[in-house]
Every structure is written in C-alpha cells, then in structure tokens.
Amino acid sequence: MAAVDGGEVDHLAGERATAHFDVDAMKVAWAGSRHAVEVNDRMARLVASDPVFRKDTRTMLSRKELFKDTLKKAAHAWKRIVELRLTEEEANLLRLYVDQPGYVDLHWGMFVPAIKGQGTEEQQKKWVPMAYKFQIIGCYAQTELGHGSNVQGLETTATFDPNTDEFVVHSPTLTSSKWWPGGLGKASTHAVVYARLITQGKDYGIHGFIVQLRSLDDHSPLPGITLGDIGGKFGSGAYNSMDNGVLRFDHVRIPRDQMLMRLSQVTREGKYVHSDVPKQLLYGTMVYVRQTIVADASKALSRAVCIAVRYSAIRKQFGSQAGGPETQVLNYKTQQSRLFPLLASAYAYRFVGEWLKWLYTDVMQKLEAKDYSTLPEAHACTAGLKSVTTSATADAIEECRKLCGGHGYLNSSGLPELFAVYVPACTYEGDNVVLLLQVARFLMKTVSQLASGKQPVGTTAYMGNIQYLMQCKSAVNTAGDWLNPAAIKEVFEARALRMAVNCAQNISKAPSQEEGFSELSPDLLESAVAHVQLIIVTKFFEKLQQDIIGHGVKEQLQNLCNIYALFLLHKHLGDFLSTGCITPKQGALANEQLGRLYAQVRPNAVALVDAFDYTDHYLSSVLGRYDGDVYPALYAEAWKDPLNETVIPDGYQEHLRPLLKQQLKFSRL
C-alpha cells in the first residue's frame, strides 16, 4: 500500500516504474516486520486523517498559540489513546506521527523511566500508576544554568533534616537554577530533580528526588518554588512548542521517601547507605534516551532524504544543446554523490538503531540478574552512536535543504523546521563532543588492557586481533574488489584500531594520563568516530546476513551498505592513508566503485524512499509530496501566508505611503 494522501496524478509514476525491487518487501525490511509496517501505517493514517493534528500553519503561529496548540494535540492524542485502547507500541507511534515536541515526550521518555530505573518497588507502585493515568505530569530536571555536561558539578542541594524526616531542596546560587528541562516551564506538576544529597554534614553527590512543583488543584507553583519558560528557541515552529523551563527552590521540603532509593538510601536517622550496584546506574535514564535518539535519527534523516529525492526527480534544470527536455536534477552526478550517501546513511542508522535497542534490552536483562559487566559497553555504544548519528543527521538535513535549491529554504518545504527541531539533538542528552570523549576513554582503557592479555568482547572484540590488524595491507586490486564485505571490514577495523593505538601511545608519552588525554582530545574524538563508524558498517553487514525476503530487496540493501561504507572511506581518506590501511590507488578505486554504485541506485531512488512509507502529513513538505505535484502546491501554499490575507499590507498607511508621497527636499535630487 502506498502512502498517498496527495492528488490524483502521480508525477513520479515513471520513477516508480524503474525500480528493480519489491517496494512492499522493502517496507518490511525497513520497519522490521510485517506487523511493524501495519501498525506504523495505521497510526500514521489515524493522525493524518484527524483535523486536530493539522500542522500546515504551525510555523505561522505565535509562541503562545503554538504552545496552546501543543497542549490541545497532546490532550487529544491521549483521548484517542484511551478511546481506542491503543497498546504502548501504538501510542508511542501516535506520538511520533503527531510530530510536535511537547511535555509528553519528557513525561513518558524520562520522568517515568527515571522512576522505574531508580525508584524502589514501593516508590514505583506509588508514582508510576499516577503518571500512567496522567494524574500527574512529570519532567526530568537535571541541567542547571551553570552546569549541564558536568553532572557531578550540579549545585542544587537536598539536605536531610532528621527532625522532620524531610529533605530540604534548595537552589543556593543563580547558576544552580534548573534550566532547560522540557515540560518544566508550564506543564509539569512534578519533576525528578537531581541534587547533591547532604546528610549528617556530608555531601554524597548527585541523587534523584521526586518533587511536586505545582498545585494539582489550580496548577499554581507551590510555596518556595519559582518557575517559568526560558524563552524562544531557534527557528519558527520547531522546538518552540516545548516549554523548556527554569526552576528555583527556596528551602522546599519533601518527605524522605521522595528520594529515589533503589541505588542508595538515607535511613530515618539520616545514615547514608549505598547498595552494591554501580553508581553509574544513576545515569540510566540518559542511556535509555540516547538509545531512542539513535532510532529517531534514522526517522529524521529518512524524512529529509525522502523530500530531497522526490523533489530532485521532479526538478529540472538545463537541457540538451538541441533544445530538448531539461534534465532532472537527480540525474546530475554531483546531486547523486551528495544525496545517495545520505539515503544509504538513513538505512544504516535504521539498522544500527534496531541493534542498539536489542543491546539495551539485553543489558537491562543482565542488570536485573545483577550482572553489570556489559554496562561500560552499553554506555560507550549509546553515547557514541547518539553522537555520530545525530551530528551526521543534522548536517544531512541542511544538505537536503541545499539539494532542494531555493525552494528548500521555504518553510513549506518542511526542511527548515525539521532542521530547527532536530539540531538540538547534537546537544541534549549529552553534548556530542563530551559523549565522544567518553567513548575515547573506553577505547583507551580497552587498548591498555590488551597488553595484559585481556580479550576484548562485544564491539571491541576486533581489537583482540591486534597482531594482524596493526600490520595488514589491503589486498584490493580493482574497483570491484571493494564489493567484498571482508575487504571493507578489514580496513575499517585496521583504521579504528591503529588510530586508537596511536592515541594510546601518544598519551603514554605525556607527564600524566590526564594531561595526555586532554592534549590529545582532538585526535581521540576522531578515533572514537572511527570506532563508531565501524560499528555502524558492521551492523549493516550483519543485517545483510539475516533472512531478507522480497524480489531485489537484498541487492538494494547491499548496494546501500557498500555506498555507506565506501562513502565514509572516501570522506575520511586521510585517516585510512595516514594509518597505512590503504594506498592512494586503493582510495581512488573505492571512489570509482562508489560512482558505479550511484548509477545502480539512480533508477531505484524514488522507490527506496517510498519504502519509508511516510504519509504526506508526516513529511509536511510540498516538495516531498508522494504524487510529485510540486508546483501547484508551492503556488497554493504561498497564498496561505498571513501576509497575503490583504492585498495592501498593514503598515502601508503609516510607513509606505508617506515615503512614496514625500516631497523631495534635496535640491540635488
């Protein structure tokens, strides 16, 4: 079934007819199962057909109107979820297709997971049902005006008072004001607040506390609490639907049992007791969300690519000398070499996101059984993949805007808003550089353990092959040799390992480990990126080993996988050459092969984006319409702008007319 909600004529029918594969089967490969295709399709259509979820005028709304519209949509979504008795999977998809950031994201995405992950069973029994019924609305209040990345540097205090069996939550300085939490500004009634726990005169560092912020009767802030929105953000529409907030506490008292006590407890007497679980589990909610952000990266990227591919097939510029028809811009090799790697990346991120979800579930099961051994790997993978996929996706959305020429700059193309809503993903849930440095630390630790004979496992298992990978030379002789997965994997592994080992050796020459790490941090970032790119390439190859059904589907995915890997090789040629993994000639052969692969993708490009199965409502782009009827839609859209409500603009009488009617006063004019 095609995701049409556009017009009658299919201007892209010719493009669709040239596809060499079964699009419906590709939809299954993309979504993960036939069931997933069906649920996605049903939820997307449910949203698209409901007038409350319209978003075509969103960028023209004022901040207040936009926020109210978000409240309306969230309440309506909840009503539909309850009425239709949607499952959690369906409800989550409904939220996704409503496509408007709002307090519910933080309520479900962070507040509830924080209580589930850090609360005792008793605390979960008390708070989770209320949150599930929306009797309370929660947010995740960690970041402060003065500190975000450095969680251990937060300043808010929660001091235990044994006389009343309460914690006193306080913001001692301006910089300790909570700043940024989504949903905090106007909607939330409660928050999980991260604060320094002080008891019996000692500071035990950061812990989570459930704090009520607003009255459940009239929504006014409770005594001692100052609350507000932190102000307008980048772009029109976009993330301005979210009430990111500021919060200050003036000696606010909460019962002792509102400290989240799964990891550590404070007794009635005020004694601090730490359980035998690693203290990093305090960061568990962030790990969970980073994993969902990787899955979301493929959504955002595929959306931008879908728009750019369809429009590039419609848009024509220049023609034959003989005055023949103009050329579709998609036929230009430059357009292909900019666009097809992004198409391939969308598929790559989709599959690595699927794998990461599996890894996360596996780690959670192990944690339940008190096996904490895979926690560092889970942290490194979520942090690294979050960083690499969001940075590349943000860049890619902007590239798609440029690929759409001037029209890409119009709000009606959908790309400006998509970009504005997406870019903060490079910052929230951990700044991408800070997170890559975490990966680098993990890599340096792994390298240092190699000497002691400890065999690395999981995504660093390749490092165990150090003898071979440090000296191997690629055997690629022809462009076609680059189609061999083993040839690609070998050079990606050798590059990642050699970069990590180089860093480790250079760090060891520094006066101290810390100084060396700091001095080498730009190189460490690149080393971390190389490791993460290897993971993505490897997971794509592993996906191809699975049972993939449908005419031509596997072949298309193989092409995309090769494009993804060879594009990275081309982009980071300096790494591969300087580490001696390949020769300049082999680099040139990879580029030659890339060109051939682009030619194979060309007739399939439109069908490959159709396989994302997006409705026109979700894409919200006149350029990315399923039917390709771009020009009438662009033309009609312009007339909807509030500026066109009147022929003569507001301000004509005051500012334009006097100017035009002025008497010339300058003699020389």
Ligand SMILES: CCCCCCCCCCCCCCCCCCCCCC(=O)SCCNC(=O)CCNC(=O)[C@H](O)C(C)(C)COP(=O)(O)OP(=O)(O)OC[C@H]1O[C@@H](n2cnc3c(N)ncnc32)[C@H](O)[C@@H]1OP(=O)(O)O
């Ligand atoms: C319609 C209704 C529908 C309803 C239906 C239902 C709908 C359902 C809806 C669902 C919607 C979902 C959508 C969500 C949307 C989200 C939106 C975005 C929101 C954004 C939120 C945020 O933006 S929220 C704040 C995030 N703010 C950070 O992200 C701070 C980063 N900053 C750090 O994270 C730490 O500050 C940093 C740097 C590690 C240093 O940590 P540190 O100071 O402790 O120091 P060290 O670096 O020394 O680490 C010491 C040792 O801990 C190890 N380690 C560190 N972290 C670890 C970890 N996580 N796990 C394990 N181990 C870890 C490390 O590897 C070391 O290990 P070792 O000692 O062995 O080497």
Ligand SMILES: Cc1cc2nc3c(=O)[nH]c(=O)nc-3n(C[C@H](O)[C@H](O)[C@H](O)COP(=O)(O)OP(=O)(O)OC[C@H]3O[C@@H](n4cnc5c(N)ncnc54)[C@H](O)[C@@H]3O)c2cc1C
């Ligand atoms: C849209 C949005 C929504 C958010 N939602 C929430 C929320 O719901 N709840 C919440 O608690 N927080 C939220 N945040 C806050 C967010 O998590 C932080 O902004 C983020 O973690 C980055 O921290 P920071 O702002 O302190 O950046 P900083 O750390 O101040 O970064 C500034 C610069 O310094 C660099 N830098 C910092 N440390 C290092 C280092 N060690 N080495 C090298 N370079 C470094 C960074 O790379 C960056 O270039 C949100 C933020 C945004 C933008």
